Amino acid sequence: MSRLQSFYGRIRRTVQLLSNGRVQPVELPLFSAEEGYDRWAASYGEELTAVQVLESPILVELIPDVKDRRVLDLGCGTGRVSELAMAHGAKITVGVDLSREMLQRAVGSTKSTKSFWLAGDGLHLPFVSESFDVVICALTMGHLRDIEGGLAQIHRVLRLGGTLLLSDFHPYATFRGDTRSFLNPKDGKTYAIEQHCHLFEHYFECFNKLGIHLEDLREPQFEGFPLVFVMRAKKISV
Ligand SMILES: C[S@@+](CC[C@H](N)C(=O)[O-])C[C@H]1O[C@@H](n2cnc3c(N)ncnc32)[C@H](O)[C@@H]1O
Numbered sequence: 544m545s546r547l548q549s550f551y552g553r554i555r556r557t558v559q560l561l562s563n564g565r566v567q568p569v570e571l572p573l574f575s576a577e578e579g580y581d582r583w584a585a586s587y588g589e590e591l592t593a594v595q596v597l598e599s600p601i602l603v604e605l606i607p608d609v610k611d612r613r614v615l616d617l618g619c620g621t622g623r624v625s626e627l628a629m630a631h632g633a634k635i636t637v638g639v640d641l642s643r644e645m646l647q648r649a650v651g652s653t654k655s656t657k658s659f660w661l662a663g664d665g666l667h668l669p670f671v672s673e674s675f676d677v678v679i680c681a682l683t684m685g686h687l688r689d690i691e692g693g694l695a696q697i698h699r700v701l702r703l704g705g706t707l708l709l710s711d712f713h714p715y716a717t718f719r720g721d722t723r724s725f726l727n728p729k730d731g732k733t734y735a736i737e738q739h740c741h742l743f744e745h746y747f748e749c750f751n752k753l754g755i756h757l758e759d760l761r762e763p764q765f766e767g768f769p770l771v772f773v774m775r776a777k778k779i780s781v
Contacts, residue, residue, distance in 0.1 A: 571724055571733055572734050573734070573735050573737055574734055574736050574737065575736075576641055576642070576686040577641045577642055579723075579725075579734065579736035579737070580640075580641070580642035580644065580645050580736065581645070583725040583727075583736075584644035585644070585728070586725070586726075586728055587620065587648065587725070588621050588648075593765060593770065594682065594712065594770060595682075597763040597770055598771045598773060601710070601761050601763060602627065602708065602773060603627065605708055605759055605773060606627065607677055607706040609633040609676070610632035610633070611632065611633075611634045612633055612677050613633075613634055613674065613676050614628040614634075614635070614636045614676070614677045615636075615637050615674070615675040615700060615701075616628065616636055616637065616638040616639070616679055617665050617668075617678060617679070617680040617697065618640055618682070618684075618686070619638025619645075619646070619660065620640060620642075620648075621645055621648040621649050621652065622638055622648070622658070624638075624679045624681045625638050625649070625653075625658050628679065629655045629657070629658060634657065635657045635659065636657065636658045636659070637660075637661060637675075638660045639661050639663045640660075640661075640662065640663070641662070641663070641664055643662055646660050646662055665683065665687055665697075666687065666689060666692045666693060666696060667696070668696045671700075672700065673701065673702040673703065674700050675700050676701075676706075677701075677706050677707075677708070678697050678706075678707050679707075680707070680708075680709045681708075681710045682710055682711055682712070683711070684709060684741060685711050685723075685740070685741065686723075686737065686738055686739070687739070688739050690741045690745055690746070690749060691745075691752075694749045694750070694753060694755070695749075695753060698754070698755060698778060701778045702778070703778055703780070703781055704777065704779075705777070706758075706775060706776070706777055706778075707774075707776045707777070708773070708774075709774050710771060710774075711741075711772060713762060713769040713771050714740050714741060715769050716768070716769065716770050717739075717740040721770075722738070723735065723736045724736070743772075753778075754778065754779050754781070755777065755779065756776060756777045758775045758777055759774065760774045761774075
C-alpha cells in the first residue's frame with residue numbers, strides 16, 4: 544500500500560464511519576479557521592497530506608513565470624508556496640495569513656530575506672491595487688465563506704495581465720463529507736476546521752464578473768474521485 548493510500552485510509556477511518564455501504568461523516572468538534580490553524584500549527588506539515596501529495600506536483604507544473612516578479616502567497620500557512628515561488632526566482636514573496644501561529648512557523652523556517660509575512664484576512668487585504676504580478680492561494684479559499692469577496696480582493700491586488708494560481712479541496716470531496724481535520728497531540732482528539740463548499744459555477748461566475756480568464760483547471764483523482772483541484776487564471780480587465 545502506498546504512503547498516500549495508507550494516509551488517506553487512516554484519515555477516513557478517523558473521521559468517517561462506513562454504514563450499509565454509505566460513507567457517513569462523523570460530527571467532529573469544529574474550530575474557526577483562525578483558532579483551528581493556531582492549534583494545528585505546531586504539528587502542521589509534519590506529515591504530507593494526501594491533498595498535498597496530489598496538489599503539489601500540479602502547482603509546480605502550472606506555476607507561471609515568477610522570475611523577478613512580486614508574488615502574494617494568500618493563506619500562506621507555514622510558507623510552503625512562498626518557498627516554491629522563491630525557488631522559481633521570485634523578486635519578493637508576501638505571505639498573508641489569519642493564524643499568527645502558522646505565521647510564526649513560516650518566519651522561523653524562512654531562509655530568504657526577500658520573503659515577508661503579514662497577519663491579515665483574505666477579505667481585507669492591506670495592499671494598494673495592482674501590487675502583485677502573481678497571486679497564489681493554496682488550499683485556503685474554502686475557509687472563506689464569501690468567495691466573491693475573496694476573489695474581488697485577489698483581482699484588486701493583482702496587476703492587469705497578472706496570474707492567479709489557486710488550489711483547494713474539490714467541491715465533490717467537501718460534499719462527500721471530507722473534512723479539514725487534525726489530531727491535536729495535546730488531548731489526542733481529532734478536530735475539524737470550518738470550511739465552505741464553493742462550486743466551480745461560483746468561481747466562474749465571479750471570474751466573469753471581475754474580468755478573470757480561466758487558463759487551466761486540473762482535478763486529480765484518488766480512488767476514482769476528485770479530491771483536489773488546481774486552476775490557473777489571468778486578470779484580463781480592471
Ligand atoms: C490548509 S492551510 C494552507 C497553507 C498553505 N497555503 C499551504 O498550502 O501549505 C490554509 C491556511 O489558510 C489560512 N486562512 C484561512 N482563512 C483565511 C483568511 N480568511 N485569510 C487569510 N488566511 C486564511 C489558515 O490560517 C491556514 O494557514
